[in-house]
Amino acid sequence: MTNIISSSSISPLICFFVFFFWLGHGGAQGIQHSAAAINGADKIRSQFLHLPRTRRSPQVPLTVEPSKPVRHPLFQQVPTPTFSEAMESCPKADIKNLKEQLKEENFYLHTEAGEQGRLPVLILSLKDSKQKRRPAVVFLHSTNKNKEWVRPLLEAYASREYIAIAIDSRYHGERAHNLTTYRDALVSSWIKGDTMPFLFDTVIPPFSFSLVDCKSLFLPFSSYCSKKVWDLIKLADYLTQRKDIDPKRIGITGESLGGMHAWFVAFVDTRYAVAAPIIGVQGFRWAIDNDKWQARVDSIKAVFEEARVDLGKSAIDKEVVKKVWDRIAPGLASIFDSPYSIPTIAPRPLLILNGADDPRCPLDGIKTPTKRARKAYAKAHSSNNFKLIVQPGIGHEMTSLMVKEASDWMDRFLKQ
Numbered sequence: 001m002t003n004i005i006s007s008s009s010i011s012p013l014i015c016f017f018v019f020f021f022w023l024g025h026g027g028a029q030g031i032q033h034s035a036a037a038i039n040g041a042d043k044i045r046s047q048f049l050h051l052p053r054t055r056r057s058p059q060v061p062l063t064v065e066p067s068k069p070v071r072h073p074l075f076q077q078v079p080t081p082t083f084s085e086a087m088e089s090c091p092k093a094d095i096k097n098l099k100e101q102l103k104e105e106n107f108y109l110h111t112e113a114g115e116q117g118r119l120p121v122l123i124l125s126l127k128d129s130k131q132k133r134r135p136a137v138v139f140l141h142s143t144n145k146n147k148e149w150v151r152p153l154l155e156a157y158a159s160r161e162y163i164a165i166a167i168d169s170r171y172h173g174e175r176a177h178n179l180t181t182y183r184d185a186l187v188s189s190w191i192k193g194d195t196m197p198f199l200f201d202t203v204i205p206p207f208s209f210s211l212v213d214c215k216s217l218f219l220p221f222s223s224y225c226s227k228k229v230w231d232l233i234k235l236a237d238y239l240t241q242r243k244d245i246d247p248k249r250i251g252i253t254g255e256s257l258g259g260m261h262a263w264f265v266a267f268v269d270t271r272y273a274v275a276a277p278i279i280g281v282q283g284f285r286w287a288i289d290n291d292k293w294q295a296r297v298d299s300i301k302a303v304f305e306e307a308r309v310d311l312g313k314s315a316i317d318k319e320v321v322k323k324v325w326d327r328i329a330p331g332l333a334s335i336f337d338s339p340y341s342i343p344t345i346a347p348r349p350l351l352i353l354n355g356a357d358d359p360r361c362p363l364d365g366i367k368t369p370t371k372r373a374r375k376a377y378a379k380a381h382s383s384n385n386f387k388l389i390v391q392p393g394i395g396h397e398m399t400s401l402m403v404k405e406a407s408d409w410m411d412r413f414l415k416q
């Protein structure tokens with residue numbers, strides 16, 4: 001009798017200690033290892049989130065303002081592109097009159113004060129779906145393009161019962177006025193140090209906040225701790241609140257600049273459960289150290305030219321390149337570069353797609369990050385969640401094969 005009483009009152013306590021002993025001694029290696037990986041990841045995320053708050057505008061509550069379809073989207077390149085075979089080739093469900101079966105939503109998410117704080121969103125989905133909550137895929141456009149450009153992809157994903165989402169990244173599409181808005185913003189960022197138009201503004205939160213509480217709770221910070229965050233993180237806030245989206249099944253992918261955005265937001269915000277950056281992942285520091293920065297610099301030349309003149313140089317060299325990155329995107333060529341940020345995505349499914357001859361994302365430049373990623377995924381017992389596909393004979397170009405592989409990757413991890 002005594003035995004029974006004492007054991008029943010002690011057992012919850014014993015269970016408690018046994019559980020921690022079990023955790024601490026590798027009883028559940030998977031849990032232990034992925035927890036260690038997540039803690040390491042938290043540290044670098046926290047550093048990223050502490051980038052200067054002086055560059056941010058004041059916060060506003062997350063609100064949705066309905067807008068209209070954009071008939072003539074602004075492209076900041078001449079001639080205006082008209083057709084992409086790769087995008088058109090994205091796998092579609094066989095649905096009669098697909099366009100009539102699609103629901104289109106256009107709205108602005110207010111993510112901060114100021115002109116750039118209005119995030120234009122385009123969402124396509126099937127009008128009729130048997131699923132109460134569907135998986136979602138965000139597809140991010142490349143430099144000088146806009147959300148309307150990726151419509152063929154949105155249609156294809158929507159036909160397969162995804163909620164398909166595109167945004168205009170900062171200084172693009174509806175967030176641009178003319179052909180030089182993005183370029184002007186980059187140059188201004190160099191001169192004034194007031195914004196981070198390359199990569200970071202689209203990705204990061206507006207102010208620093210302590211991660212200590214989140215760490216002690218042992219929870220992914222983004223879901224529980226950051227109520228007020230930026231563009232893609234704000235977008236995740238919005239998407240995870242939608243009744244028709246399964247918040248655990250949100251994937252992110254994109255082309256070129258969009259691939260870089262996908263990489264960075266997957267690193268920062270764990271609510272993006274699956275990532276497939278296309279021709280975006282590269283080694284920024286590696287390119288400087290190995291004198292392979294030319295093609296990347298050429299893609300946004302004006303800001304490097306401005307810096308060259310300011311630094312009194314006769315030609316752009318690696319010092320100019322480093323100074324520009326350090327000023328307009330602090331940490332991009334150092335602590336947040338791919339060797340450090342890519343492995344933090346583990347154990348979430350990550351597919352990296354690149355061309356073997358891409359001068360903007362040289363293959364040798366991603367050797368270290370992919371090696372480290374393989375190690376991180378192996379440690380988290382999720383080696384199958386990491387894949388690198390390098391297409392032979394392809395330069396800086398998103399191909400049909402890449403579109404198909406990214407799409408299959410989403411299906412594999414997001415479809416039930």
Ligand SMILES: *[C@@H]1O[C@H](CO)[C@@H](O)[C@H](O)[C@H]1NC(C)=O
Pocket residue numbers: 177178179180181
């Ligand atoms: C683009 O717009 C900006 C700001 O409105 C202006 O300063 C700039 O001169 C314009 N550029 C061109 C090429 O029209």
